Amino acid sequence: xxxxxxxxxxxxxxxxxxxxxxxxxxxxxxxxxxxxxxxxxxxxxxxxxxxxxxxxxxxxxxxxxxxxxxxxxxxxxxxxxxxxxxxxxxxxxxxxxxxxxxxxxxxxxxxxxxxxxxxxxxxxxxxxxxxxxxxxxxxxxxxxxxxxxxxxxxxxxxxxxxxxxxxxxxxxxxxxxxxxxxxxxxxxxxxxxxxxxxxxxxxxxxxxxxxxxxxxxxxxxxxxxxxxxxxxxxxxxxxxxxxxxxxxxxxxxxxxxxxxxxxx
Amino acid sequence: xxxxxxxxxxxxxxxxxxxxxxxxxxxxxxxxxxxxxxxxxxxxxxxxxxxxxxxxxxxxxxxxxxxxxxxxxxxxxxxxxxxxxxxxxxxxxxxxxxxxxxxxxxxxxxxxxxxxxxxxxxxxxxxxxxxxxxxxxxxxxxxxxxxxxxxxxxxx
Numbered sequence: 001x002x003x004x005x006x007x008x009x010x011x012x013x014x015x016x017x018x019x020x021x022x023x024x025x026x027x028x029x030x031x032x033x034x035x036x037x038x039x040x041x042x043x044x045x046x047x048x049x050x051x052x053x054x055x056x057x058x059x060x061x062x063x064x065x066x067x068x069x070x071x072x073x074x075x076x077x078x079x080x081x082x083x084x085x086x087x088x089x090x091x092x093x094x095x096x097x098x099x100x101x102x103x104x105x106x107x108x109x110x111x112x113x114x115x116x117x118x119x120x121x122x123x124x125x126x127x128x129x130x131x132x133x134x135x136x137x138x139x140x141x142x143x144x145x146x147x148x149x150x151x152x153x154x155x156x157x158x159x160x161x162x163x164x165x166x167x168x169x170x171x172x173x174x175x176x177x178x179x180x181x182x183x184x185x186x187x188x189x190x191x192x193x194x195x196x197x198x199x200x201x202x203x204x205x206x207x208x209x210x211x212x213x214x215x216x217x218x219x220x221x222x223x224x225x226x227x228x229x230x231x232x233x234x235x236x237x238x239x240x241x242x243x244x245x246x247x248x249x250x251x252x253x254x255x256x257x258x259x260x261x262x263x264x
Numbered sequence: 265x266x267x268x269x270x271x272x273x274x275x276x277x278x279x280x281x282x283x284x285x286x287x288x289x290x291x292x293x294x295x296x297x298x299x300x301x302x303x304x305x306x307x308x309x310x311x312x313x314x315x316x317x318x319x320x321x322x323x324x325x326x327x328x329x330x331x332x333x334x335x336x337x338x339x340x341x342x343x344x345x346x347x348x349x350x351x352x353x354x355x356x357x358x359x360x361x362x363x364x365x366x367x368x369x370x371x372x373x374x375x376x377x378x379x380x381x382x383x384x385x386x387x388x389x390x391x392x393x394x395x396x397x398x399x400x401x402x403x404x405x406x407x408x409x410x411x412x413x414x415x416x417x418x419x420x
Contacts, residue, residue: 003283006266031327035326052330100398102313103398
């Protein structure tokens, strides 16, 4: 690993100051992607700004049907949280199947959202539920947050502090994990929200997580596995790689959508 | 360079570490606790699993500098005068062949038993296999590893 400077700020202000102090400073929230990337010399941050020491950053709270999950909440803490389990079991289940137990003890929701890996799980939940990404300077709707592979609309020096989910909707998530990495080959999150039915697909799009209009229309009319069967799912714009081509992934989207509806 | 004060296997340790030092290197090189192994070094295999504040983590994917004030337990620290029940169970059930992955299996095994007991959930053979997602044994000795953890779970 290249050398780097580690910062452990106790406040958001100290964290933003540390972020602007380095040439190429990065936020460290759990490090389960960032550290392996650094070890492979694919990233060379001049500074690492650890946000886990900031008070309240890992808190999870419920207010009515609104869940607010701190950016530094680990996947294990989301999966085990009683409020998440009762208000949105699909989200708790999603968190319980990220990586493996040791990774879930360290990896965080904020890190996953900011990294926006095209095969990560949380982006599918956030987009399907149109979650609100809360940062140190503003609130961003998930619709406006994701910006292609490993890219988001976060500004330089902007830090995610929490993700807010409006629950109450019927939700389901199903993924077909790559047997080695456990990342989604395809993951589909289905949600009935105040703004209608939303379906988000991860693992499959060549531009990252996306909503599927055909599935949304079919499930708006009839929330059932049978409705999914009639949807034409095009392989256009889907990833083709070593693990599966775009036609295979297109088929998996239908299969995972059915399972997600069945689980909702 | 950062100065960290941590507790490793019950002993207080105060050391200077480089900002990019991984916990596994700190344990093996600085403290000479070589029971924690580096297998894949890409956070897949679990040979490096230790407990930080009571939770299993991959020490190859954790910065030592981030652990000021933490309590770390390695495989060297689980025996208390006599072997830990998990260690005895691996011995009794032939839960290892070459032994390289065993420190991580022991630490993940103890962690899963503790979590399931705390939640009052039954740790079935299926659950153990699912929980071992992040621990790889290339001798392919999983069957006896699962038996060992089940055996230990009954005695912990």
